[in-house]
Amino acid sequence: MKNQNILIACAIVILTSLPLFICSFDEGFSATDQQAQKLIEENNPNYKAWFNYIWRPPNAEMECLFFSLQSAIGAGVLGYYIGLTKGRSTKESR
Amino acid sequence: MHIVEGFLPLSHAIAWYALSTPFLLKGMHNINRQIGKKAEKKLLLAASAAFAFLLSSLKLPSLTGSSSHPTGIGLGTILFKPSAMTVVATIVLLFQALLLAHGGISTLGANVFSLGIIGPWVSYLIYRLAIYLKLSVSKAVFISACLGNLSIYLTTSFQLALAFPDQKGGIIISLVKFSSIFAITQIPLAISEALLTVLIVNFLQTYNSEELRSLNFSLTKES
Numbered sequence: 001m002k003n004q005n006i007l008i009a010c011a012i013v014i015l016t017s018l019p020l021f022i023c024s025f026d027e028g029f030s031a032t033d034q035q036a037q038k039l040i041e042e043n044n045p046n047y048k049a050w051f052n053y054i055w056r057p058p059n060a061e062m063e064c065l066f067f068s069l070q071s072a073i074g075a076g077v078l079g080y081y082i083g084l085t086k087g088r089s090t091k092e093s094r
Numbered sequence: 095m096h097i098v099e100g101f102l103p104l105s106h107a108i109a110w111y112a113l114s115t116p117f118l119l120k121g122m123h124n125i126n127r128q129i130g131k132k133a134e135k136k137l138l139l140a141a142s143a144a145f146a147f148l149l150s151s152l153k154l155p156s157l158t159g160s161s162s163h164p165t166g167i168g169l170g171t172i173l174f175k176p177s178a179m180t181v182v183a184t185i186v187l188l189f190q191a192l193l194l195a196h197g198g199i200s201t202l203g204a205n206v207f208s209l210g211i212i213g214p215w216v217s218y219l220i221y222r223l224a225i226y227l228k229l230s231v232s233k234a235v236f237i238s239a240c241l242g243n244l245s246i247y248l249t250t251s252f253q254l255a256l257a258f259p260d261q262k263g264g265i266i267i268s269l270v271k272f273s274s275i276f277a278i279t280q281i282p283l284a285i286s287e288a289l290l291t292v293l294i295v296n297f298l299q300t301y302n303s304e305e306l307r308s309l310n311f312s313l314t315k316e317s
Binding site: 037 | 095096097098099100101103104137138140141143144145146147148149150151152153154155156157158159160161162189190191192193194195196198199200232247250254258260261268271272275276279280282285286289290292293296297298299300301302
């Protein structure tokens with residue numbers, strides 16, 4: 001199990017970092033959500049978004065902040081659970 | 095998989111809301127019934143939700159030169175059944191629509207339908223099928239998380255194709271165009287996500303197999 005886990009972790013790192021080395025940066029890793037929006041706008045020039053964001057982060061840095069906040073909340077809770085469970089199980093088996 | 099705010103015609107937006115709402119209500123009801131006051135289960139559900147929160151906040155680069163989100167839906171689905179994840183997905187999508195200008199309130203119904211309903215149900219059915227076919231738990235989790243992720247992006251493509259059919263080729267051509275944006279980019283990400291889900295399930299099997307057994311799911315080592 002342990003070896004399998006290490007292999008899996010390596011595979012994830014490779015799969016995620018590989019594109020950064022082998023892809024050309026012409027497309028700049030643009031988000032697919034935005035590409036879809038662009039396609040809609042190109043094919044339907046008459047379509048107007050009828051609803052706009054109630055609030056949006058004032059700039060890219062603030063957007064980044066909120067994304068990090070989301071990751072931090074997720075990672076924090078998950079980390080807490082992993083620590084708690086492992087600690088408890090080691091204590092029991094002692 | 096986030097359909098951008100305002101980018102679904104009003105009638106479509108309302109229809110997706112109408113389709114998603116009963117699933118959401120059922121999901122809340124099921125969570126109350128399944129988990130109620132059991133602290134252990136509540137904690138594991140919180141961890142599964144945290145996994146979805148974490149993964150959906152990451153935009154990962156893909157081999158196509160685009161970037162997209164993993165979803166983190168598979169784990170909770172396998173542990174708690176699909177309807178619980180409808181609730182989790184709604185919370186994630188609301189957070190992103192209100193604070194990150196990602197997705198949107200007008201498109202929330204449609205996004206919940208792909209991320210919170212189709213994704214979890216596809217994951218769940220494939221997981222059950224894989225276990226029925228006597229695949230190992232790791233393989234079943236892997237396939238289920240991977241195909242669940244892809245199904246979410248295909249659903250988004252379908253929703254957009256329905257709303258914006260190609261002027262010459264109609265819905266089918268439009269579907270091909272949208273899924274060519276989403277699906278291929280998504281394949282490596284789906285694999286990464288599935289591998290990560292297997293890691294967490296491995297952890298649970300090692301350190302919390304008792305809880306897994308109480309969830310009445312074929313997740314223990316023997317099966």
